[in-house]
Amino acid sequence: ESDSWDFIGGGTVLGIPINAATLFVVLLICHVFLSRSRYGWHLTAIGASRKAARHAGIRVRLMLFMTYVLSGTLCAASGIFYAARQASTDSTTGVGWEFQALTAVVLGGVSLAGGKGTVWRAMIGAVIIFLLINGLVR
Incomplete structure (x- = not known):
């Protein structure tokens, strides 16, 4: 406590x-x-x-x-x-979240090859994934 x-x-x-x-x-x-x-x-x-x-x-x-x-x-x-x-x-917390993170980054327009992208674009992708997952669960 x-x-x-x-x-x-x-x-x-x-x-x-x-x-x-x-x-x-x-x-x-x-x-x-x-x-x-x-x-x-x-x-x-x-x-x-x-x-x-x-x-x-x-x-x-x-x-x-x-x-x-x-x-x-x-x-x-x-x-x-x-x-x-x-x-x-x-010990299993977060298993599978790496795919959500990669999807969020790609949706945000950040290049997986590197050199392009911003923090805000990655955040927009993460918000989209968050809304999709919560919308489908509820």
């Missing part, structure tokens, strides 16, 4: 669920980070062509390593939010 765990799972900020508020803040930060920073431009260049990025002087291996670290951190945070919302965990 923890008040902070309960707040993460079901609390609100200004009437908005903490999960949704955190998602919006992360989206804004990621948008600015990927579209306005050197790191974001380098990551887009690597996605378009690793060889060209390497020839342009970008440290591709370090950038990819840092991107995987950032991705893992965001995945861990989302796992914490999900576990707090469900008030439990299971």
Whole structure:
């Protein structure tokens, strides 16, 4: 029993669920980070062509390593939010969600080959998938 765990799972900020508020803040930060920073431009260049990025002087291996670290951190945070919302965990939680994520990204217009796409387009695809799944279940 923890008040902070309960707040993460079901609390609100200004009437908005903490999960949704955190998602919006992360989206804004990621948008600015990927579209306005050197790191974001380098990551887009690597996605378009690793060889060209390497020839342009970008440290591709370090950038990819840092991107995987950032991705893992965001995945861990989302796992914490999900576990707090469900008030439990299971070893099979999230099985099959990778297909939903890929479908959302493709629907959002993000290239699976890399180098094209935005955070907002991926979010639009995720909202479409969310609405379809919830609409079919209900």
